[in-house]
Amino acid sequence: MKNVLLILSFIACCVSAQEIKVKEISKFIPDRAGEYTVSGISPNGKHLLVTGPGSKGLYLIDIKRKKTSTITESAGAGYEPVFSAEGRYICYRSDEYPDNKRVSSLQKVDLITGDTRTLEKRVRNLTVPAVAGNSIVYLADGDQRIKRFNGMIPKSSKEETYVMLEDLAPVICINGIKRTLKPGGKGSYIWVSLSPDKTKLLYCLVGKGTFVSDLNGNVLASAGKLNAPRWIDNQIVAGMVDEDDGMKVISSEIVAFSVTAKKKINLTSTVERHEMYPYPFPDGKRIAFSTSDGMLYIMKIKVRQ
């Protein structure tokens, strides 16, 4: 299949000291056709991790060669999988439904050897893992567990700062001390993450919008409606502004939000295409996203500090 290159009108906008520019948006067609959503990007930026409808399956695509390899076909595997810092391991949760009752397992894949190890088997209530340094942290039936990517020897992750969701509330762990942090007060929190420098918390408070706070719960900026937000760098996040008619999505655009300038900038503005679920590359120079019909795109951006 041929790679179709679409160059859209350049959207440039000045945001205070920063300037974010869309340089190019191109459709990314892997060798295997499918309905994909981006689930992750390898730390070196060379691979896309994608999943199918219902977060079923996990596939690693070599961006340069457009070659797809199957990590798993398991149900649920595409929801918030994690890479180890050096990119050798992927951890994901997978679901099974014996007699309709869901049980989840936690798998670790070694991308070099191709080995898969089961870290947790058929747990009734398993959270997705959070990365803390060289370890992952998760709850299995309410029990907190920490496992190292490498060697899997339980280890204190004291020096690490991470966030995870417990019962729709962000729980921050700093130096081994966990505390629930609800900067916007009562409510349901989703899409929580820490900035790459681990100084800011990004979250969506359901019904109120998306916000950035410091780790003491002081709200730094309000982005308004910005769904599925993720950090581009320490100052800018990307998300989607999707609209629906109560039944189906009728429009969606990728929008960037500058925490310092407190401004939103449209990175796409296409009526006919609904761009969703942006996933910034670790280098902050590209954003992968999918459209409502399951097509993948990669956008090149330029951020000037």
Next chain:
Amino acid sequence: MFRSLIQSVTVCILLMNGSVLTAYSQTIDLTGYKIFINPGHGGYDPNDRHIPATGFWESEGNLVKGLFLRELLESLNAMVYMSRTANTTADDLSLSVIDEMANAANADFFLSIHSNGFDGTQNYPLLLFRGYDNQPVFPEAKSMAQIMWQKLFEKGNCWTSSNHYVKGDWTFYPEWGDQTGLGVLRTLTMPGVLSEGSFHDYIPESWRLRNDDHLHHESWAFLRAFIEFYDVMPLDHGIVAGVIRDTLLTPAWYFRRGTRDEKLPVNGTRVILTPGNRIYQVDDLNNGFFFFDSLSPGEYKLYFDGPAGYTKDSLPVSVIPNATALADIYLQTDTTKAPEILGIIPDLSDSIPVNQEFTFTFSMPMDPDSVQKAIEFNPEALLNYQWDDDYRTLKLWPSAGLTSKTAYSIIVATAACSRWKVNIAAEQQYSFVTLNRSRLSIEKTYPSDGQTGVTLYPQIRIYFDAPVNEMSASSEIQLVNEGTGQPLTKVRERFIIARGKGAYYFETEQQLEPGKQYTVALYKGLTDAGGFSPGKDYEFSFITRSTIYKTGIVIEPYEEISKFRDPETSGSTAGTNNELTTFTLSSDVKFSGSGAGQLDYVFTGDAGGICRVFDTQKPSLGNNDSSVFGIWVFGDLSCNILEYWFYADGSVNQAVFVDEIDWAGWDYKAVPLNIIPADGEILFHSMVIRQANGGLTGGTIWFDDASLYTPPEIEEPGIEDITVEFRPNPLTGTGIIKCMLPENSVVSVRVYSPDGRVLEIMDNICLDKGVREILWKPSPALANGIYLIDIKIRPFTGVSRETITRRWVLAR
């Protein structure tokens, strides 16, 4: 409320066939399960669904069901998350946010609760899961959808279909794009189902949905589904529910024939359940619904104490655990009672016009013959009679009118008896005086005096307060061309007599000339049956449309009627009398060729009727933005709405408002193709009459020579005109008023309600020349109907003004 749901633990269940199954995997409750409930929509906003006829809001119904389901699930120790627990705009969450809440909560199952809407004639449960029908994304979602459908279906008995509507959303909504489907199931990481429990636009169901217990009943059905799906021990208690209806009366709203909904629900009955003496007071919301939950299995008896006039009744009922026993009852009128006259319309203390229609309402169904014989006017008058379906309401009117300025009495003798032959208790006598009538008066004309833009093929109509003498009308009424002073030859004269009044219709042999003034003259010699004349000459004038018609290539000549389906089998038709609603070939009234399509229609209710004629040939119109599609339509002055329906891009239906039928005679009714949103080919497939509030409940319309006009590539350059477009029409969400302004202008917009009240004013908006758009977002509180939009445009320079008034149909 329901009682405690704590149960004793057993591992054996007696199955229906009597065998005993040992179920070791069965759990006693839902401990450890996380259920995510999404009560659909929220906030009474444009995404909400509202049924003005019953006052139902989908956001409310979904929430009541969801909150009660939470209570039920929590009583079985499940952990429940909800996407909303109130009904404000902030609760109208993005579908992506709802899904992420369920994902982040790590829910085991996701249920989106809705009710359905289509064309007002359907009622059945529809369960949707993600994927294709036979290729679900989560197989567990499909099995749950099947279980839920069964539980929902079993709890009711007023369905219009027993089809197993359990569908994959990719199969069900192909027009949304392959593998697109419902946004709310799209990004779930767990099995999820969207339930459309019943149809809120089917009026009998819509009334039931106003009853919280009916909504709670749906929650119970969901609970039973979760119990079966997760193999939890079934409930050891059951429900008794039912609807109380009148044995004889039929509802005034649409209902499906052959269903229980064809009898009128009785309001206000007190229902007592024994043993236990539990009482249910039926509401006044036209549903007749009663409900008792958490009943121990066993034999019970229901006692019904209905409103005055109904015989008390009772019904035995067996309660079975984990199920509903449906116990409908039809209350009998107390047939031994003497019938009463409940009232007469009009008020007889005022003077009465000579052609007055009188309406008698009786307390129970009557024997029509006995009543007609028992009613006598003094002085004598020849009467016409019309009964309603239940023989409780009689309309009567003097066929030739009463004598003017005369004292009358009406006697209803005791011979008048009920259907069960019980006579009225005493003779009734009423008296009144007629108004003075000394001349024949003209009540209404088409065209009206001073009307402009009249079709070149009008059917002139003159409505009188009494039937006219046919001979005198033929000779004393003329249509004159003001330019030539010559009368035109009249053809197809018709003399109408209805309800003591009369009308005279005629057409002309030759088409009228464009942009000319015509006058209809009624001379003194005109008389009615009683010999009264108008007293003096009377005339009214109108001006024809300024241009000739631009019609194009005929793509449907209406010569072969078998190509068309009768309204009854055209789909979407609703609220019509099927026998009297037909589409046939007319050889008498036609625009060209040897025939035209004749649509006779009768709506059964006061509102909401739709009459569709489907053209099985579906002629293609191509898709040229500058093309115009039109049909010659012989209007019936019914003030109902004419729509053309098209298929765009395959099978996406596009209903296009054409006009309010406010003309009589042939007129070419056209719509530009560019108002149909389509990328590909457009097919024309149906002519539709939509019943309007205040429109006539019946009429006859003819169709001939549908054609497609494509203007030549280069139109002669003319003066740039102001043009205004309203889209979409009918309007469902936000509407756009698109103006082409040749100059910078000041624009004022006013929106009027159907009864003429000013609803919205946007005054003095300054707009630069060019194409400009003004948005109108109708308030959710506005009922469906026709709204008048008045646009005044005044250029910055100069004083010339243009006022454009259009009708905008709101159909949500």
